[in-house]
Amino acid sequence: MTTPRPLSPHLQIYKPQLTSVMSILHRATGIFLSLGTLVLVYWLMAAADGPEAYQQAISLLASWFGLLLLFGWSISLFYHLCNGIRHLFWDAGLGLDINTVYTTGKFVWLATFILTALAWLLAFTIKGAG
Numbered sequence: 001m002t003t004p005r006p007l008s009p010h011l012q013i014y015k016p017q018l019t020s021v022m023s024i025l026h027r028a029t030g031i032f033l034s035l036g037t038l039v040l041v042y043w044l045m046a047a048a049d050g051p052e053a054y055q056q057a058i059s060l061l062a063s064w065f066g067l068l069l070l071f072g073w074s075i076s077l078f079y080h081l082c083n084g085i086r087h088l089f090w091d092a093g094l095g096l097d098i099n100t101v102y103t104t105g106k107f108v109w110l111a112t113f114i115l116t117a118l119a120w121l122l123a124f125t126i127k128g129a130g
Contacts (some may be wrong), residue, residue: 018105026083031074036073071120078115082108 014020037060046057060066086104089095095104 018102022083022105022108026080026087029080029083032073032076033080036069036076039069039073071116074119075112075121076115078119079108082111082115 012022037073043057043061046053086108089104095101
């Protein structure tokens with residue numbers, strides 16, 4: 001009779017931790033940023049195609065759905081940037097103790113929301129001034 005082999009750990013066994021959630025989100029934001037690049041290419045192609053195509057692209061991006069995508073893309077951009085900087089420090093062997101990992105993780109979240117809010121406030125301030 002064979003003995004049952006142990007199961008590999010999986011998501012149903014482990015409770016989500018800040019580090020695991022941030023790792024998964026770093027990958028997900030990278031994918032979302034790649035998809036957002038397609039929107040950037042669409043906008044640039046519309047600008048090159050002429051005023052009608054450009055106006056159509058602007059109308060799409062200014063719709064509630066377009067603004068939601070742009071907002072999600074900006075959050076992804078700032079999260080991926082801040083967490084990437086954190087990973088660069090880890091690559092240098094800095095900040096690897098558990099207390100620093102959790103402190104810098106919380107700082108990444110805070111910086112993400114502050115930078116996103118500042119970018120959107122600046123965008124609407126410039127739009128209102130123009």
